[in-house]
Amino acid sequence: MLSKKTKYAIKALVALAKNNSNQPMLIADIAKNEQLPKKFLEAILLELKHNGFVSSKKGAGGGYYMLKSAEEISLSAIIRIVDGPIAMLPCVSLNFYERCEECKDEITCGIRDVAKDVRDATLKILLETSIADIIKRENDLAVQPKEN
Numbered sequence: 001m002l003s004k005k006t007k008y009a010i011k012a013l014v015a016l017a018k019n020n021s022n023q024p025m026l027i028a029d030i031a032k033n034e035q036l037p038k039k040f041l042e043a044i045l046l047e048l049k050h051n052g053f054v055s056s057k058k059g060a061g062g063g064y065y066m067l068k069s070a071e072e073i074s075l076s077a078i079i080r081i082v083d084g085p086i087a088m089l090p091c092v093s094l095n096f097y098e099r100c101e102e103c104k105d106e107i108t109c110g111i112r113d114v115a116k117d118v119r120d121a122t123l124k125i126l127l128e129t130s131i132a133d134i135i136k137r138e139n140d141l142a143v144q145p146k147e148n
Helices: 004-018 027-034 038-050 075-082 110-128 131-143
Strands: 054-057 063-066
Touching: 004 027, 004 038, 004 063, 004 075, 004 131, 027 038, 027 063, 038 054, 038 075, 075 110
Parallel strands: none
Antiparallel strands: 054 063
């Protein structure tokens, strides 16, 4: 499950990517437009800044802006920065591997084998989906007829 922190990070990056003015956006404006808690958003944007996705400008006309293009930012990168591992089990994590305490033999563990398949399928989607893709999906969904 995605944490609220990760969902808010994605929403903030989408808002910044959609910013057509090419001017930095104030945290207060992002929070208001996306209905996100401002204090929490401040911490999230700071984390994104430390990881090179966004930057900020102080003073008049200041705020946050994208450092990378929306096409360059994958959902997998955001999840790993904000929440850590993508894998369901630590023993199949690519970047945060830990052996499971109760595991007798990783090679013959059926649970691990299924978790590895889930990780691979999930990772494929998350690696191939960028902030730009999220924006495109939102635009496509907005023009589809509404279902009851």
